[in-house]
Amino acid sequence: MKFLRFETRGKETLYGTPEAGGIREIKGDIFGRFEAAGRTFDPAEVRLLPPVAASKIVAVGLNYKDHAAEMGRELPEEPRLFIKPSTSLIAHGDKIIYPRHMSSHVDYEGELALVIGKKARHVEEADAPGYVLGYTCLNDVTARDLQSKDIQFTRAKGFDTFAPVGPVVETELDPGDLEISTYLNGERKQHSSTKHLLFSVPRLVSFISKVMTLLPGDIVSTGTPSGVGPMKQGDKVEVEIEGIGKLTNYVV
Ligand code: MG
Numbered sequence: 570m571k572f573l574r575f576e577t578r579g580k581e582t583l584y585g586t587p588e589a590g591g592i593r594e595i596k597g598d599i600f601g602r603f604e605a606a607g608r609t610f611d612p613a614e615v616r617l618l619p620p621v622a623a624s625k626i627v628a629v630g631l632n633y634k635d636h637a638a639e640m641g642r643e644l645p646e647e648p649r650l651f652i653k654p655s656t657s658l659i660a661h662g663d664k665i666i667y668p669r670h671m672s673s674h675v676d677y678e679g680e681l682a683l684v685i686g687k688k689a690r691h692v693e694e695a696d697a698p699g700y701v702l703g704y705t706c707l708n709d710v711t712a713r714d715l716q717s718k719d720i721q722f723t724r725a726k727g728f729d730t731f732a733p734v735g736p737v738v739e740t741e742l743d744p745g746d747l748e749i750s751t752y753l754n755g756e757r758k759q760h761s762s763t764k765h766l767l768f769s770v771p772r773l774v775s776f777i778s779k780v781m782t783l784l785p786g787d788i789v790s791t792g793t794p795s796g797v798g799p800m801k802q803g804d805k806v807e808v809e810i811e812g813i814g815k816l817t818n819y820v821v
Contacts, residue, residue: 570739574622586605587737593608620684620735623684624787625654627783627788628709629791639797651726653709657727657728658734661736664730666728669802674714676798677797679707679749679759683774684787684788685786687699692775692779697771705734708808710732711726712726734816751806752806759794760796
């Protein structure tokens, strides 16, 4: 099932699933038992939210060989982790705010992300799929000039609005070989498949869970393929992944 999260005009926050007639409310616990069984809303009458309220976003750098090559970096022997703050999350359709006061080079990075479904700590790779609720698109927006200037990634990757995610989470999807593309103003800039990930989804979940506890709703972003490049104010950026959909955002 595909699910999304939204706010109604009456300021209720609900989960729903897109259907032909609109957004059907989901009843129950998205991390437990749930079903599409409630009211139907007109998409024009609701405000989309990031599909989950994550406590943290754990992202992985240099997880595609061709991207490591374009960055002039050696392939890592273990996953390279960094954290994007929960305050960087925005929804499908939201605006990415260009931090002109600090940066003059802001890149898109289209990525497959997964949502954790249950508390994960010291999980073995074979068991990892059972901890994943589903998959979504994420744009790991990066101030490239600050990434090279700072030793840490916190500032370059952590500005408010630097983690667009959505539009939906797909709960029934095999992440092994999904086509992934990023478009800037309609022109395709990145095009690859998740089969080229250096560290697979189960490997990442297992590895990260041996560092920190992953909580329900936490997001793991699996890294970007080659073709990263800069955005400017006024641009439209889209990340599209087979079986999930297209995440669209605007740079302001
Ligand atoms: Mg990235």
